[in-house]
Amino acid sequence: MLIETKRDGRTVVVTLNDPAKRNALSPDMRAEMVAALDPVMLDRDVRAVVLVGQGNHFCAGGDLKSMKSGDPIYARTRMMITARLVRLLAAGPVPVIAAVEGAAFGAGLSLAALADINVVSRTATFGAVFGKIGLMADVGLLWALPNRIGAARAKRFLLQNTVVKADVAPNGLIDQLCEPGQALGHAMKIAASFENQAPLPLAATKSAFSQMADFDRALALEADLQGFLMASADHEEGRAAFFDKRDPVFKGA
Template identity: 30%
Template structure:
């Protein structure tokens, strides 16, 4: 595992899986400008690599992320505060547009900005004891890093209002029931391993198929049905011309595991 940029993020490539790790454990991986910059750099490298087919986003230590760095956020309210070089939205928008599917390992806590950081991630695995929620209304602002827009699309408007306007944490089991997370892990120390298992399973699938499926799914709620179906058909037809299409059906007929190349 190697350091990215100033060392606030670690990156490891393991076969077809990329592990991106927030690396400020002494501050519970709270996000400051340096961490956001290193995280964006790591994500860009992951998305540029042809050998990566799935990604895990996790945090070093016992906590995924405590949110935005409080000292940095307090400074933003001062008259002479500099403009942010890198915002949370620069990172979350990039995750939205990545070609590879992603899994978040939420152990211990994902609060405020950290909650918003994982919303565009495709799959969220959470420890049973995690503090999970958007608490910004208790801090004099509101969650403006994507929660007011992404959360209603994930769990519906009524539940999203409950979380955002009360500032209450949501119990991980309830989060699983309403579709906000995909699995709850009893043992915090096993959360990262379980997320990697999810990613390894995803990496066995055809990368081009997952890329196009992810693109269409992310656009589904904002695209008129007729237009979406037309584009879906066009992309599906294009995939029939790829080597992976031939390999997938050949392997199934021969009773073996396919060896996809992303071509």
């Protein structure tokens, strides 16, 4: 299984379980995460979800090997599943806490930014290098990152293919910094603080925040634009260059 869940009191720990690929977010993993989160978000006895990566890394981004260039139907289907995952994390009724160790690149950065609270190891690394493979930010990052660090900084972060260590990350990106190996422990303590809270105000607060900025419009734009980019020749070149370990040659096509 690419996603494992474990109940601990009123907290459910959701683990990305593909350490050999640094927990890259493949379509199968996205679908499994949606299937795991759906019943959790509907369980009135659950007060928090903790999201963690198996092994030394949180999530290294999307799984490039699973991507199909030049297939707009595949791209659109992938984005629809992704949108469902984003809605569950950002607008679902249960608080989500991310425990981040190691790499949080691309989709991994998105998951950390979407979490209501993220606990991050000082040695973790965030990266938004979508442009290097001919794509733009997705998995809700166009909505989540400006909400965390402001629109101007978010734009620079994404346009410049930024890679940054957690201890020098922009203000707002990280909620709690901790020593290496301690992110999950701290996240579980935060999750426990929700145990005796009334669930309806938690759900209402998350719903309100997801509607303050144009969440639906952001997801619609993400699906349209990323779907177009995934079908482009430049994305195919970016993927090939990544696996060939060379610099891509983009032609704007």
